[in-house]
Amino acid sequence: MNDCKLHQKAIFCIFSLFFSLTVQANDVLDRFYQNTQSLKADFNQVVARTDGKLIEQSKGHLQIKRPDKFALEYVEPLEQKYISNGDTLWIYDAELDLVTLKPLDEGLGDSPAMLLSSDKDIRKQYTVKTAAHKTTLERVELSAKTENMTFERVILVFDKDILTKMIMYDSFNQVTTLTLANTKINEPMPETAFQFVPPADVDIIGKAE
Numbered sequence: 001m002n003d004c005k006l007h008q009k010a011i012f013c014i015f016s017l018f019f020s021l022t023v024q025a026n027d028v029l030d031r032f033y034q035n036t037q038s039l040k041a042d043f044n045q046v047v048a049r050t051d052g053k054l055i056e057q058s059k060g061h062l063q064i065k066r067p068d069k070f071a072l073e074y075v076e077p078l079e080q081k082y083i084s085n086g087d088t089l090w091i092y093d094a095e096l097d098l099v100t101l102k103p104l105d106e107g108l109g110d111s112p113a114m115l116l117s118s119d120k121d122i123r124k125q126y127t128v129k130t131a132a133h134k135t136t137l138e139r140v141e142l143s144a145k146t147e148n149m150t151f152e153r154v155i156l157v158f159d160k161d162i163l164t165k166m167i168m169y170d171s172f173n174q175v176t177t178l179t180l181a182n183t184k185i186n187e188p189m190p191e192t193a194f195q196f197v198p199p200a201d202v203d204i205i206g207k208a209e
Contacts, residue, residue, distance in 0.1 A: 028130060028138045031161045039064040039163075041183040050173045062180075068104060069194040083196045088208040090196035099198045101206035125149070136160050147171070 040063045047055040060074040068086040073079075079094035084104050091100040127143040142154040150170065157165035162183055168176040198204055 028140055028158050028161060032158065032163065035161060036185050037066050038186055038189050039183065040187060040189070041180040043181070044179050046177045048175050048177075050169075050175055055174065063189060063193055065189050065194065071193055081196070083194060085191075085194045090198075092196065092198070092202075097199075097202045099196070099202050099204045101204065101208055137164075 040061075042061055043059060045058045045060075047057075049055065056077075058074055058078070059076050060072065062073075063071040068084060070082070070084050072082040074081070079092075081090070081092040083090045083092075087104055089102045089104045091102075092098075093100075125145055127145060128140065129143075130138065130140050136159050138158045140156040140158070142156075144152050151168045152171055153169040155165075155167040156163060157167070162185065164180055164183075166176075166178045168178075170176070
């Protein structure tokens with residue numbers, strides 16, 4: 001698996017982490033969850049070393065509908081999709097002509113997504129703090145308490161309770177920054193948005209739940 005696909009898999013986990021979270025964290029998160037049942041946005045992703053050296057850039061689209069339904073699609077530089085209907089996770093790799101199906105909990109493994117979508121208290125695994133920022137921006141920081149987490153630190157940036165940016169630090173001295181744009185909140189979403197029909201002539205591994 002090349003570096004770009006590894007970064008895409010990691011960012012899929014963090015998106016799932018954030019939007020599957022059901023436990024209370026702090027005021028800005030509480031307001032976000034109370035007011036946001038679905039979300040649709042475009043995103044730009046930049047992966048760099050902590051010294052600022054650029055590793056890769058990519059972009060895509062995101063749709064979320066609680067609970068546990070999401071469609072995360074990378075369109076550049078590689079086409080890859082992660083789609084969940086709440087039970088089954090589809091992973092589509094256009095370059096390999098491969099579709100992998102897994103139960104959602106198995107697909108997330110021991111990632112932060114799996115941890116935070118459970119009923120466990122987030123503070124058992126993360127130190128959570130909120131810091132005021134310039135103008136209308138608020139920052140929420142999650143710091144892992146153990147060394148086996150996908151990301152050591154995650155910063156969530158909100159503008160008037162709308163998520164605008166995610167900054168993620170891993171143990172490989174890399175920083176992944178996602179910037180959301182054209183965000184739409186609580187618009188109707190058809191259930192078909194969270195189902196996946198494999199293209200013809202692709203290899204399929206696993207089965208739907």
